[in-house]
Amino acid sequence: MNHARGRVLPEPQRRLLADGRQIAYFSNAETPPEPGVDRREFTPRPTSSPTHLRRDPRTGTWVMMAPARQDRTYKPPRNMCPLCPDETGQSSEVPGTSYDVAVFENRFPSLSTASVGSDFTLPAPITDLEVQAPGYGRCEVVCFTDRHDGSFAELTVDQARLVIDAWSERTVDLLSRDGVEEVFCFENRGEEIGVTLAHPHGQIYAYPFLTERTAALLAEAQRYHAASGRDLFESILDAERSDGRRILLQTEHTTAFVPYAARWPVEVHVYSNRKVGQLAELTEAEADDLARTYLTVLRAFDALYDEPLPYIASWNQFGPTVDGRLHAELFSIRRSRDKLKYLAGSESARGAFVTDKTPETIAAELRAVLPAIETVEQGA
Amino acid sequence: MNHARGRVLPEPQRRLLADGRQIAYFSNAETPPEPGVDRREFTPRPTSSPTHLRRDPRTGTWVMMAPARQDRTYKPPRNMCPLCPDETGQSSEVPGTSYDVAVFENRFPSLSTASVGSDFTLPAPITDLEVQAPGYGRCEVVCFTDRHDGSFAELTVDQARLVIDAWSERTVDLLSRDGVEEVFCFENRGEEIGVTLAHPHGQIYAYPFLTERTAALLAEAQRYHAASGRDLFESILDAERSDGRRILLQTEHTTAFVPYAARWPVEVHVYSNRKVGQLAELTEAEADDLARTYLTVLRAFDALYDEPLPYIASWNQFGPTVDGRLHAELFSIRRSRDKLKYLAGSESARGAFVTDKTPETIAAELRAVLPAIETVEQGA
Numbered sequence: 001m002n003h004a005r006g007r008v009l010p011e012p013q014r015r016l017l018a019d020g021r022q023i024a025y026f027s028n029a030e031t032p033p034e035p036g037v038d039r040r041e042f043t044p045r046p047t048s049s050p051t052h053l054r055r056d057p058r059t060g061t062w063v064m065m066a067p068a069r070q071d072r073t074y075k076p077p078r079n080m081c082p083l084c085p086d087e088t089g090q091s092s093e094v095p096g097t098s099y100d101v102a103v104f105e106n107r108f109p110s111l112s113t114a115s116v117g118s119d120f121t122l123p124a125p126i127t128d129l130e131v132q133a134p135g136y137g138r139c140e141v142v143c144f145t146d147r148h149d150g151s152f153a154e155l156t157v158d159q160a161r162l163v164i165d166a167w168s169e170r171t172v173d174l175l176s177r178d179g180v181e182e183v184f185c186f187e188n189r190g191e192e193i194g195v196t197l198a199h200p201h202g203q204i205y206a207y208p209f210l211t212e213r214t215a216a217l218l219a220e221a222q223r224y225h226a227a228s229g230r231d232l233f234e235s236i237l238d239a240e241r242s243d244g245r246r247i248l249l250q251t252e253h254t255t256a257f258v259p260y261a262a263r264w265p266v267e268v269h270v271y272s273n274r275k276v277g278q279l280a281e282l283t284e285a286e287a288d289d290l291a292r293t294y295l296t297v298l299r300a301f302d303a304l305y306d307e308p309l310p311y312i313a314s315w316n317q318f319g320p321t322v323d324g325r326l327h328a329e330l331f332s333i334r335r336s337r338d339k340l341k342y343l344a345g346s347e348s349a350r351g352a353f354v355t356d357k358t359p360e361t362i363a364a365e366l367r368a369v370l371p372a373i374e375t376v377e378q379g380a
Numbered sequence: 381m382n383h384a385r386g387r388v389l390p391e392p393q394r395r396l397l398a399d400g401r402q403i404a405y406f407s408n409a410e411t412p413p414e415p416g417v418d419r420r421e422f423t424p425r426p427t428s429s430p431t432h433l434r435r436d437p438r439t440g441t442w443v444m445m446a447p448a449r450q451d452r453t454y455k456p457p458r459n460m461c462p463l464c465p466d467e468t469g470q471s472s473e474v475p476g477t478s479y480d481v482a483v484f485e486n487r488f489p490s491l492s493t494a495s496v497g498s499d500f501t502l503p504a505p506i507t508d509l510e511v512q513a514p515g516y517g518r519c520e521v522v523c524f525t526d527r528h529d530g531s532f533a534e535l536t537v538d539q540a541r542l543v544i545d546a547w548s549e550r551t552v553d554l555l556s557r558d559g560v561e562e563v564f565c566f567e568n569r570g571e572e573i574g575v576t577l578a579h580p581h582g583q584i585y586a587y588p589f590l591t592e593r594t595a596a597l598l599a600e601a602q603r604y605h606a607a608s609g610r611d612l613f614e615s616i617l618d619a620e621r622s623d624g625r626r627i628l629l630q631t632e633h634t635t636a637f638v639p640y641a642a643r644w645p646v647e648v649h650v651y652s653n654r655k656v657g658q659l660a661e662l663t664e665a666e667a668d669d670l671a672r673t674y675l676t677v678l679r680a681f682d683a684l685y686d687e688p689l690p691y692i693a694s695w696n697q698f699g700p701t702v703d704g705r706l707h708a709e710l711f712s713i714r715r716s717r718d719k720l721k722y723l724a725g726s727e728s729a730r731g732a733f734v735t736d737k738t739p740e741t742i743a744a745e746l747r748a749v750l751p752a753i754e755t756v757e758q759g760a
Contacts, residue, residue, distance in 0.1 A: 054640060054641040054739075055641060056639075056640075056641035056643075057600075057604075057612070057615075057616055057619075057640060057641070058597055058600060058612070058613075058616065058639075058641075059593075059596045059597060059600050060596075060600045060603070061596075061731065061732075062732070063641045063642070063643050063732075063733045063734075063735060064726075064732065064733065064734040064735070065735055065738055066734055066735070066736060067736060067737060067738055067741070110726075110734045125603065125607075127604060127607045127608040127610075129615055129616060129619045129640065130619060130623065130640050184725070184726070184729075184730055186725035186726075186729060187725070188724045188725050193722050193723075193724065194720070194721075194722025194723075194724055195724075203725065205725075205726055205730075205732070207730075207732060209732075211726075211730035211731055211732040212596075212730065212731030212732065213439075213729065213730045213731045213732075214730065216439045216440075216441075216592075216731075217438055217439060220437075220438060220439050220440045223440070223505065224437075224507060227505075227507045228507040230507075232437070232438070233438075235437075235509055236437055236438065236509055239437075239509045239510060243510065259436075259438075260434060260436075260437060260509065260510050261434040261435060261436035261437070261442075261443045262443070263436075263443050312724070312725050312728055312729055314725055314729035314730070329729060331728075340574070341574075342573050342574025343573075343574075343723065344568045344573065344574060344575075344692070345564070345566035345567070345568050345583065345585075345692050345694055346444075346490075346564070346566075346585055346591075348692055348711075349564075349566060349593065349692055349694035349709060350564055350585075350587075350591035350592065350593045350594065350694070351441065351591055351592030351593045351596075352441075352442070352444065352585070352587060352589075352591040352592065352593075353443045353444065354443075354444040354446055354490045355443060355444070355445055355446070356446060356447060357447060358445055358447055359434075361447070
């Protein structure tokens with residue numbers, strides 16, 4: 001598979017925070033906001049890894065053990081927001097008077113490169129039952145805007161595109177590091193799903209292993225290819241487009257649909273029409289189109305119950321050595337205006353989902369709110 | 381593997397509810413409570429399956445689609461509890477003046493045998509992308525006691541043993557049916573995890589497929605056996621017993637421990653010391669011992685924060701044609717007195733868990749409350 005870069009990625013202004021963590025300021029402005037200086041007094045970061053991984057001997061999956069995170073920042077008051085810009089350099093993670101998009105290493109990371117050599121590799125499948133490894137990898141925080149109030153859905157297309165460019169740059173950088181097997185960009189939105197910081201932000205995990213879900217996707221894609229000679233993700237996109245009942249949006253470069261076997265009461269997948277493995281491969285036109293489609297999906301989410309919908313948005317990215325296909329999965333646990341979907345025994349303990357709404361119903365509900373949304377082309 | 385029955389299982393009194401659903405009353409009393417007659421007027425159950433399964437083409441896992449469940453009973457007032465005994469036969473799912481343990485088919489099932497022939501089989505792995513099947517299987521509700529208030533942890537050993545016997549009988553019966561691949565007994569306790577009926581009860585799912593989690597356990601067990609010649613679950617039990625740091629309880633016939641790679645802030649696994657595949661294989665002494673240990677673990681859960689702990693308790697049972705080992709998994713989403721563990725992006729979307737507490741810490745916290753628990757041997 002060809003993983004050629006599809007466009008020029010922005011070069012951020014790179015700085016260090018007081019304790020040595022990296023921060024990158026992304027901007028498309030002709031005169032980007034000037035990064036500030038972090039003037040906080042920090043104890044230096046620990047020189048031994050504060051977290052570790054354990055392999056679950058029953059399933060072979062890795063669990064991240066991060067005891068220090070028990071003390072992480074929990075619903076701070078607005079004037080203590082660690083993601084707002086701070087010109088004093090005293091009270092926030094993002095020094096400066098303003099910024100467009102900022103990405104920095106999480107202060108309470110589950111995974112870190114701080115104390116592990118870059119020659120790190122995880123042990124391959126083994127018969128030892130108690131296998132540990134240092135928590136090598138990286139956890140980054142992506143601030144979508146310097147405005148404390150608001151959400152991704154309220155960004156302009158240009159702002160959303162800048163976030164996509166930041167995700168692209170971070171993914172390329174992190175995947176290029178030895179020992180990083182998977183890079184996962186995601187956003188959790190809503191107190192209902194445990195989000196403890198209101199400021200619009202997402203996270204990036206660079207794992208030293210293939211996650212359980214990614215491994216399952218790739219295994220099924222390989223099985224399907226062996227049986228049919230076809231690409232699984234291409235076939236899924238073709239099938240959804242020709243079925244049509246679950247399509248939410250089709251644009252020149254992207255398709256958004258409720259998947260055939262949606263597990264969540266609200267669930268939408270967004271594909272680029274051209275097969276690429278990751279965000280950095282998209283052309284300018286494709287990245288712009290994806291930003292518009294993604295914003296429209298998020299706005300449809302918020303229009304569904306006339307209030308911000310709690311959601312998780314996750315990016316499936318692959319490569320350079322893995323043959324998967326870029327797509328976003330967005331889902332919510334809200335199953336009606338006043339009820340949440342909880343993961344009960346069948347889901348949590350067995351991975352067997354029960355869903356109350358057919359995917360066709362979900363799609364119809366989302367399509368019904370589309371006309372009310374100021375379409376991005378006409379509006380912002 | 382020998383799956384010989386380890387003891388005589390109780391024969392319940394079997395009745396039909398007004399709409400044809402089966403109910404079974406279990407008792408060890410010399411004169412068991414007399415089942416009542418369901419006098420409600422019900423529309424007959426639908427003759428076509430109200431639910432269906434869809435195969436997720438991205439992972440090969442089955443999702444249960446149960447649109448009718450959107451209207452299921454939601455936090456009824458106490459005097460409308462559908463699980464309390466009802467001598468009028470007018471207002472509950474369990475007719476009669478009293479009962480010990482009652483098991484009946486769920487009125488809002490995700491899976492049902494009502495309208496599908498017993499020659500049902502699911503399609504094997506295929507290259508079709510949109511595969512549906514009727515929702516064949518069974519969903520049952522297990523009422524642990526006729527007392528509305530209380531919890532499993534407050535049962536006597538004899539009562540807990542009767543529940544174990546009911547689980548045993550139901551598992552043997554359901555697994556014997558053509559088309560049933562897995563039987564899963566579990567309990568969700570606590571509004572925090574979405575439980576909508578306060579009356580102490582659990583559920584049983586009889587799936588027409590191996591669940592994702594069970595398939596993962598068996599795959600790893602096979603890989604381990606091929607590499608080491610040893611039984612994975614036997615090795616895990618040996619390793620936990622010789623390590624010792626995470627052991628909660630060791631009795632003549634059972635062992636309870638926090639697993640080496642616990643994913644949840646409170647997590648305990650309970651094994652029978654002798655390798656058996658399912659609850660029905662336990663001898664009288666083993667089943668009694670398991671009831672005592674299980675109760676002690678649940679009481680430790682409630683002692684942890686001096687209030688009822690929300691938890692999911694799930695039974696891994698195997699056989700007769702599958703070589704797995706009976707064990708219970710109990711876990712909670714409570715990560716401190718006032719905080720819940722939410723499944724954020726890494727867990728929900730990637731299956732990669734981050735945990736704040738090491739398993740050794742969890743074990744120490746649980747061991748610390750053990751002395752305060754009225755031990756079952758001395759007390760009840």
